[in-house]
Amino acid sequence: MTVEAASLKAVPATRPQRKRSERSKAASIALHAALVIASLIAVFPVFWVLVTSFKPDARAVETTPTLFNESSVDNYVRILSGDKGDFLAWFGNSVLIALMTTVIAVFLSATTGYAASRFRFPGKRSLMLSFLVVQMFPFAVLIVPLYNILLALGLQGTSFGLVLVYCTTAVPFCTYMLKGYFDTIPTDIDEAGRVDGLSPFGVFWRLVMPLARPGLAVTAFYAFLTAWGEVAFASAFLSAADESKTLAVGLQVFVQQNRTEWGHLAAASILVAVPAIAVFYLVQRFLVTGLSSGAVKG
Amino acid sequence: MAEVAYVKASRIFSGNPPVRAVDELSLDVSDGEFLVLVGPSGSGKSTALRMLAGLEDVDEGAIKIGGKDVTNVPPKGRDIAMVFQSYALYPHMTVAENMGFALKLRGVNKAEIKEKVAEAAKMLDLTKYLERKPKALSGGQRQRVAMGRAIVREPSVFLMDEPLSNLDAKLRVETRANIAALQQRLGTTTIYVTHDQVEAMTMGHRVAVLKDGLLQQCDTPRALYDKPANAFVAGFMGSPAMNLKTVPLTSEGAKLDGIVVPLERHAMDTASAEGLNEVTFGIRPESLALVGSQHHGMEMTVELVEELGADALVHGAVRIGASSERFVVRVDGRTPPTLGQTVKVAVRDATEIHLFHPESGFRLTN
Secondary structure, three states: OOOOHHHHOOOOOOOOOOOOOOOOHHHHHHHHHHHHHHHHHHHHHHHHHHHHHOOOHHHHOOOOOOOOOOOOOHHHHHHHOOOOOOHHHHHHHHHHHHHHHHHHHHHHHHHHHHHHHHOOOOOHHHHHHHHHHHOOOOHHHHHHHHHHHHHHHOOOEOHHHHHHHHHHHHHHHHHHHHHHHHHOOOHHHHHHHHHHOOOHHHHHHHHHHHHOHHHHHHHHHHHHHHHHOOOHHHHHHEOOOHHHOOHHHHHHHHEOOOOEOHHHHHHHHHHHHHHHHHHHHHHHOOOOOOOOOOOOOO | OOOEEEEEEEEEEOOOOOEEEEEEEEEEEOOOOEEEEEOOOOOOHHHHHHHHHOOOOOOEEEEEEOOEEOOOOOHHHOOEEEEOOOOOOOOOOOHHHHHHHHHHHOOOOHHHHHHHHHHHHHHOOOHHHOOOOHHHOOHHHHHHHHHHHHHHOOOOEEEEEOOOOOOOHHHHHHHHHHHHHHHHHHOOEEEEEEOOHHHHHHHOOEEEEEEOOEEEEEEOHHHHHHOOOEHHHHHHOOOOOOEEEEEEEOOOEEEEOOEEEEOOHHHHHHHHHOOOOEEEEEEOHHHEEEEOOOOOOEEEEEEEEEEOOOEEEEEEEEEEOOEEEEEEEEEEOOOOOOOOOEEEEEEOOHHHOEEEOOOOOEEOOO
């Protein structure tokens, strides 16, 4: 019996076979187009603020906007020279308040988160629950009671008082984040540390904290931003003197009842964004996952 | 170097009813001894070890290391080193830092730490990897680092919690021998937890068998194998497991499928004193043999033959009374019976029979 060789061949597929990883041209174009559009939407406002910051106020809003028209760094010079209010003092206040908030909030939430992750103590559930509940109040509701408390403590109008207020919003959230992160660090490591001769605090400080660096970095960034861009608390709790304002409060001088100094506002916004970007840059190298891989099998 | 003693030590986990994870454990481990705690999962062996390490509270009784009561001493005050099942290496430290960490905490000077780490690394063949982080090591290397971390400290007691269970079978056998040799060389008292009875048999000077938090028997591997104190130990130690069947008792001996196996005098006396008409009859697979059809023996239908090379394990069904019971017989590997064949099985030597109380499980034979 003979068999025709041709009949043994596989029936050719009606469509050309593709590997899983390959995309059709049309899909590729559509995908890239979608990504480009999404990126534009995200980047354009920031870009336009940057463009506006170089323009004089009169040219900032036009019916036919142009990219470069009488562009100069005048806006920046005037802001930094203190022509438009004590910008450098605001900047210093903001940096101080944000950094203090970051340090205090990270330390408090790390210790709390560790305790909640590792220890069993009475009231643990209600503590975590109350942390969740306090996040649900709108800020506006809190201003009056917090004002009274600060007044009673003699902290009204001080930077430290504002730092404490920021901690009340940052600590509960950060505690949740860090508790979640600590839960991923195997308890075997704690135990090995204790057998090796560490005290419970030593375990936290020398083993768990270094391993939680990615979690701490995210938490620190969140705490920093909480304090950096906040307006309502800052304008309520800081004294009205120009030199004690934070940046976010200070920016309001550019928005007056009858006119807005768009050019100055944009330049100041860019200057405000720089430290936030710097903090993110510092922190992002810790945002590598898998730092704790290799500790235990699997 | 130190002896270890559990004095009626219990660990009770709250719950309803409370769980006695370790129940009045009394155990003396002499200086330099290698003691293996073995048992099925949930038997409390790991909890017992963690109580000794100070990682688990002792709710009742006491624990002594080197004659000193350490029941309420935190782990760092007990002079122990522990190897964890997961190894628990510090991922942010290099191998050398991992191994020297305990010494660093004790304030030993750097040169001495370096020297001791180098020495331990040489012993464990880790010298090449001292500057690596744990994640850049294979499973076997990580296991050795965990061992190294324990050795460097020169503790009075080593505690090991299933240190081999994450290794592949071949490496496990190799490391098993290495650990035993290392312990021999260092002469440090070692408590080793495992669920693997082969590890227990091959490594321990003595083996303590636990079940449901209760110590069943603690003896040398040989004694455990030859004279298990109860039916649980008999069934747990040895692979394949001992054939344990409840059989009727007659005045001549135990009655199995047509044959009556004569029993030793002492066992018969104890059984009749207890008024038993049934006993748990135990016989190891190697104590049974296939015999020719003209001999007395149980008729067994072969259901499965496992060829292991040197020998073969024949699983088959034997009728005892109304029910059909499964027996395992170890036979010569070159001439195993075929599936479905009916063979005759006899007891090699009556002294190799183990008898247990059918309810309490206690040993009746001498």
